[in-house]
Amino acid sequence: MSSGSHFTYRPVREELAYTFGGRIPVAHVRSGDVFTVHTEDCFGGRVRGPVDLPSQVCAMPYLNPVSGPFFVEDAEPGDTLAVHIAAIVPARDWGVSATFPYFGALTSTGHTATLQPPLDERVWVYHIDPTAGTVRYCATTSDHSVELPLDPMIGTIGVAPAAMETRATIVPDYYGGNLDTPELRAGTTLYLGVNVHGALLALGDGHARQGEGEACGVAVEIATVTTLAVEVIKGGLPTAWPRLETDSGIMSVGCARPLEDAYRIAHHDLTTWTADLCRLDTLDAYQLIAQAGRAPIGNVCDPNYTILAAIDKAHLPQPQPAYADAHARLRSLTQGQP
The missing domain is CATH 2.60.120.580 (Acetamidase/Formamidase-like domains)
Incomplete structure (x- = not known):
């Protein structure tokens, strides 16, 4: 590209x-x-x-x-x-x-x-x-x-x-x-x-x-x-729900009311995404996220509530690059931009 x-x-x-x-x-x-x-x-x-x-x-x-x-x-x-x-x-x-x-x-x-x-x-x-x-x-x-x-x-x-x-x-x-x-x-x-x-x-x-x-x-x-x-x-x-990637982690976004449903959406998506990237059994991915994951809250005020499920890449067993490494390509493309 x-x-x-x-x-x-x-x-x-x-x-x-x-x-x-x-x-x-x-x-x-x-x-x-x-x-x-x-x-x-x-x-x-x-x-x-x-x-x-x-x-x-x-x-x-x-x-x-x-x-x-x-x-x-x-x-x-x-x-x-x-x-x-x-x-x-x-x-x-x-x-x-x-x-x-x-x-x-x-x-x-x-x-x-x-x-x-x-x-x-x-x-x-x-x-x-x-x-x-x-x-x-x-x-x-x-x-x-x-x-x-x-x-x-x-x-x-x-x-x-x-x-x-x-x-x-x-x-x-x-x-x-x-x-x-x-x-x-x-x-x-x-x-x-x-x-x-x-x-x-x-x-x-x-x-x-x-x-x-x-x-x-x-x-x-x-x-x-x-x-x-x-x-x-x-x-x-x-990509059914928004996903985020940084140099150090991946995150899935869930939006719904009540907040528990947004939590479930985000964690379901991150679990299946992690299983796919790492070729892990779904329950193994679920267990890893249950112990190493984070759940940053976006908002609890909008018409739908937003919560994320996040995990550090360091905890993932040899993951395949997400979306064929689009994050690294775009980051390289924008280096030096104002």
């Missing part, structure tokens, strides 16, 4: 998308292309300070915008799209977080109805220092502040669903979407099953950092400049 074109896409506000599926492509890419995408935060840049309450400056369903979609040449249903995240750079020196009425893990919601009053709506502003690699938390009712590590990630990335469906970008599912996992950082390769001609890849919802579970429902939300490389992997075993 040789390197193709390298272009930059920067959407104007009217070009931002709020669904996976149902959109005309903004550009065409092919295997080997490296390209840079400007993305907006989940509020579309409208929340800039404590007085910009999201309920007043934003309107449903115009939340969680993504840039794209990008039509990937030669991608057909049944293929797998490998997307390597080469770099995620904050586009501004600030980010925001918030609490909302009836949203988050520790409040009444439409699914968990109680007689408690709703949480107050409040905005926190974070200063971002890319040189120091920090994100500054400041309390709103005291003078407490602390520097946290900058750990940029892409919260929402995916392809079009199957069967001509159109899904809101706030939903995570088998096609990707609002996965909200900190594991989607620079250096990670994401594998997505292709459901429609051209795949129709889109991404957005950058986070400067996020705690596991995204407990209040809002991370440190940022606009980003993100550099990607893509490769179409033809045929082979289907």
Whole structure:
């Protein structure tokens, strides 16, 4: 695979998308292309300070915008799209977080109805220092502040669903979407099953950092400049759920409610993937993951919850390279990219 074109896409506000599926492509890419995408935060840049309450400056369903979609040449249903995240750079020196009425893990919601009053709506502003690699938390009712590590990630990335469906970008599912996992950082390769001609890849919802579970429902939300490389992997075993690969590990993603079902989806996929890569008996793979695996939580607030099943490559017995070593090829392709 040789390197193709390298272009930059920067959407104007009217070009931002709020669904996976149902959109005309903004550009065409092919295997080997490296390209840079400007993305907006989940509020579309409208929340800039404590007085910009999201309920007043934003309107449903115009939340969680993504840039794209990008039509990937030669991608057909049944293929797998490998997307390597080469770099995620904050586009501004600030980010925001918030609490909302009836949203988050520790409040009444439409699914968990109680007689408690709703949480107050409040905005926190974070200063971002890319040189120091920090994100500054400041309390709103005291003078407490602390520097946290900058750990940029892409919260929402995916392809079009199957069967001509159109899904809101706030939903995570088998096609990707609002996965909200900190594991989607620079250096990670994401594998997505292709459901429609051209795949129709889109991404957005950058986070400067996020705690596991995204407990209040809002991370440190940022606009980003993100550099990607893509490769179409033809045929082979289907990729039913999103998978991730880094230099040191492999991960499977499950999205569902309740959280236990997301856990089961992720661990079922990782068990069968590990058995296939390592030529292990299924129960032997299950036992290995049960003792050596990890389960990083993505979010417990979105319409579906997200959890990952992960295992370090060092624990795997002579695994075959995943997807014919697409991660290593794409990583090599993007070395030296900004």
